[in-house]
Amino acid sequence: MVYTRRTVWPLVIGIIMVAYAYLVQSGNMAGLIKFLNTGRYVGEMVTLGYAFGGVAILVGLWQLLATPREGHGDYYLSTVAGVMFIMLVAFVVKWGLDPLMGMWGRAAQPTLGFNFASILNLNYVVMGIIAGIIVVNVFRVPAWAENGVRLSRLGLKTGVILLGALYSFAELQQLGKLSVVMIGVFVLGSVWLVLLIGARRNLPNSMTGVMSSGIGVCGVSASVAAAPVVQAKSLEIAYTIGTVLLFGVVCMFVFPIVGKLFGMGYIQFGAWAGTGILNSAQVAGAALAFQPGGIETLKVAEIFNITRVLFLPIIVLWLAIWYVRREQAAQRTVQQVDTMHVIVSKFPLFVLGFILMFLLSSTGIFAPARHYQGSYFDNSENALVRTDRAGKKIDNHLKAEEVATLQKEMEKIKRADQKAALERLAQNKKIMTEEDDAMVRGVINSKALSKEGSAVLAKAHRVVRHTAPKISRFRDLIAWFFTFGLVGLGMQITMASIRQAGGAPLAIGSVVGVIKAVGSLIVVLLLVAETI
């Protein structure tokens, strides 16, 4: 089969991208950029426009002029057109529709009484996925782009692996404990619940087993991994995947709205999404939809997601034992399956890639090893006294009036260690150590000082914290990998795949899924604090 289609469209897409990048770079789009308030994207508009446009033009010319022959070259090169198609949709949504929707939401607020764009969470992530769903279900993906759309999951997995570079030991220590407890309770709890309900409703053991893994652990990959040990049939796997997809798509849109209604912070929402949503891709979708302008929520959610995947071997072992006992109790013969082989061959390797990237990052090659959320502590004179582009010296030490504000409010601080840290700050006009910085953050979070006092502390904290340029670049790249993956994911959510869900599996899956989502929401709201 030859995959390359003779079409002019990749070339046209390439020309559009390059032309757009040129117009932005030459300042011809300044009016539109100002109108849409997308000035912060100018750098990526130019870089990505030229990079993707250039590749699209080259591949477009090859696709138009060459005669492809069946083989690896034809197969893999034909994916480029689909990648460009997804990127074009992503560009339009992120740089055009997203700011436009924000403006419409604000403009309609006086009439409607609420900001519909904000309430419905219509940011570029949500609209990108919706655009993908509309393209595939209303218009259909063009034949020349179909092969490339199948690369979207590769984009998501690459994004997850790269995300490993952004964590520090301190963060992982803090989030790791929380995630192991929450995931332990909810994953094992929901697997147990599905097994219980399945047995009560007399569903086949194979169906119950595969569904418990899908609903409990991480959706599609868990269903596939558990299938051999419970000897599930293709139809049962399809039912489970359909249920997981349907539930996940609903969650992806509903979770961010609920999170905002409850006024959740990044850690709370990330913990909830990572625990309550069934499928990895949809966890990422919900986290980015909740916080489209940053990836702090995504980082928290992915830690929970990765922890969940790490539970997979335990679940597969559990299901193997459970299945054999149930079948033997029913006096049916059980085909022998090498459980360890199943675990090794089906375990998602990208999770290990994430850990590898984290270990690499922990050596300090991308940012000082003691970085926290990508920022590191540096209070040296070079870091505090800088020269701006115009050659003017900027001194970020506390000014005399700021020190006076601080000293006036010092008596409000009761803890001796916090008081000592603030006294050192006032004396030296800068935060002296990382420990003092933590104390200052604690005082800000406790809201013990007035607005002015807290502002002084926030400034003192800000000027000794620096984002590593490499970490900053990783953040941008990761956001684009996820955007690409999620728009492509939207293009794979066909009505046919969702229609696979149905009957008892859908009923049980939905009941347990809702219990897990609501239960984890309650636990997060009651027990998880925003401490960062």
Added chain:
Amino acid sequence: MEDKFDRGSALTVFPSDRHEDLMALALALIIAALVYFLV
């Protein structure tokens, strides 16, 4: 979508999930190297 492709599956161009994971790992390492050397 399955019938349209004689290689890979409806969700991926790669022969298996393991292949896809390895490709994602290779791609991530290349990008990490580029960031390390160029930024």
